[in-house]
Amino acid sequence: MNITIYSTSTCAICHAEMEWLDKNNMSYDDIIVDESDEAMNQLMTATGGMMQVPPFTVITKDDGTEEKVQGFDRKRLMSILGL
Numbered sequence: 001m002n003i004t005i006y007s008t009s010t011c012a013i014c015h016a017e018m019e020w021l022d023k024n025n026m027s028y029d030d031i032i033v034d035e036s037d038e039a040m041n042q043l044m045t046a047t048g049g050m051m052q053v054p055p056f057t058v059i060t061k062d063d064g065t066e067e068k069v070q071g072f073d074r075k076r077l078m079s080i081l082g083l
Contacts, residue, residue: 003028006043006056014055017072024083
């Protein structure tokens, strides 16, 4: 399973989600979208061109399917991650 979080450098909710994942021993990639155009383009690709408010999390399961989570939706993340 691969977790990618699209965040901004000043987003408190983004940092809260990453701290929660850390506490649950979940590894993730953090793409900070306000630091480069390339990162913003990656977010736009992940969202299908729809601008989203961070955090925006993409979880790629072992079978290749993706789950996308808008915001820090702890209940949904727990369900997807089996926590």
